[in-house]
Amino acid sequence: MTKWTVDYLSQASNKEVKIHVSTVPQMDFLSKNFVYRTLPFDVFVRRAAEAKHTEYFISEDEKYYLRSLGEDPRKDIADLQKQFPLLACDIQIPEYFEKEHFFSTVFRISSAGLQLWTHYDVMDNFLIQVTGKKRVVLYSPRDVPYLYLSGTKSEVLDVDKPDLKKYPLFVKAKRYECQLKAGDVLFIPALWFHNVISEEFGVGVNVFWKHLPSDCYDKTDTYGNKDLIAASRAVQILDRALKTLDELPEEYRDFYGRRMVLRIQEKTYSSNYE
Numbered sequence: 034m035t036k037w038t039v040d041y042l043s044q045a046s047n048k049e050v051k052i053h054v055s056t057v058p059q060m061d062f063l064s065k066n067f068v069y070r071t072l073p074f075d076v077f078v079r080r081a082a083e084a085k086h087t088e089y090f091i092s093e094d095e096k097y098y099l100r101s102l103g104e105d106p107r108k109d110i111a112d113l114q115k116q117f118p119l120l121a122c123d124i125q126i127p128e129y130f131e132k133e134h135f136f137s138t139v140f141r142i143s144s145a146g147l148q149l150w151t152h153y154d155v156m157d158n159f160l161i162q163v164t165g166k167k168r169v170v171l172y173s174p175r176d177v178p179y180l181y182l183s184g185t186k187s188e189v190l191d192v193d194k195p196d197l198k199k200y201p202l203f204v205k206a207k208r209y210e211c212q213l214k215a216g217d218v219l220f221i222p223a224l225w226f227h228n229v230i231s232e233e234f235g236v237g238v239n240v241f242w243k244h245l246p247s248d249c250y251d252k253t254d255t256y257g258n259k260d261l262i263a264a265s266r267a268v269q270i271l272d273r274a275l276k277t278l279d280e281l282p283e284e285y286r287d288f289y290g291r292r293m294v295l296r297i298q299e300k301t302y303s304s305n306y307e
């Protein structure tokens with residue numbers, strides 16, 4: 034917590050990193066109000082730590098976000114031991130899971146003010162806040178009907194002042210909120226939605242691990258956010274079923290659609306939930 038100063042981090046690596054650059058604090062994956070740029074790690078850290086920049090891409094008060102990646106992000110998984118060996122030496126991952134279940138360690142380095150959209154990941158996760166403060170808002174997987182998902186992300190970007198005309202059901206989502214200070218570790222269970230605001234410049238490291246048998250996970254997933262193989266297959270099959278229902282006249286499609294919803298509820302909903 035005291036060692037990872039801007040100076041210390043900068044001397045540890047000048048490796049090129051791909052970063053999000055945004056002129057506004059709230060990144061929007063729908064309108065894509067941010068751009069991807071590349072900087073040497075040391076330059077990036079210095080820029081992320083300052084509020085106003087003398088050198089910048091878009092504007093002097095642009096904000097930065099690093100989610101570190103593997104060497105080849107299409108094939109390789111983020112692992113600080115591999116990409117930032119000098120810094121990885123400083124980290125000791127708590128022994129809460131079997132070593133074989135380890136998936137990735139990811140840098141989360143952010144300018145003050147930056148907000149990352151609400152999303153879920155498919156693996157259990159420790160979000161370790163090393164320096165800086167962060168506010169995390171969480172929602173249960175059960176609140177998925179109120180979160181207006183687009184893939185793994187919620188379209189409700191502003192969780193504090195949501196557009197209720199557009200997202201009327203969002204009021205039903207139960208918000209869990211916490212503050213992370215330097216030294217805090219947050220356990221984010223798989224499928225739990227999280228929205229993160231970095232209230233100060235800060236460095237976080239998150240650790241994903243496979244809490245399910247490894248053959249459940251999509252082998253091409255380097256981020257820890259691709260749906261489980263069986264889940265993707267089921268969704269594909271559902272899409273085919275929906276296409277088939279389209280062959281029916283409206284009245285019948287409605288009737289069998291409702292029956293299928295009932296069947297899915299009956300067969301899949303767990304009572305084993307708070």
Ligand SMILES: O=C(O)CCC(=O)C(=O)O
Nearest residue numbers: 141149154160229237239
């Ligand atoms: O802290 C952040 O910047 C985002 C963390 C996150 O999304 C994660 O750990 O999965």
Ligand SMILES: [Fe+2]
Nearest residue numbers: 152153154227
């Ligand atoms: Fe995440």
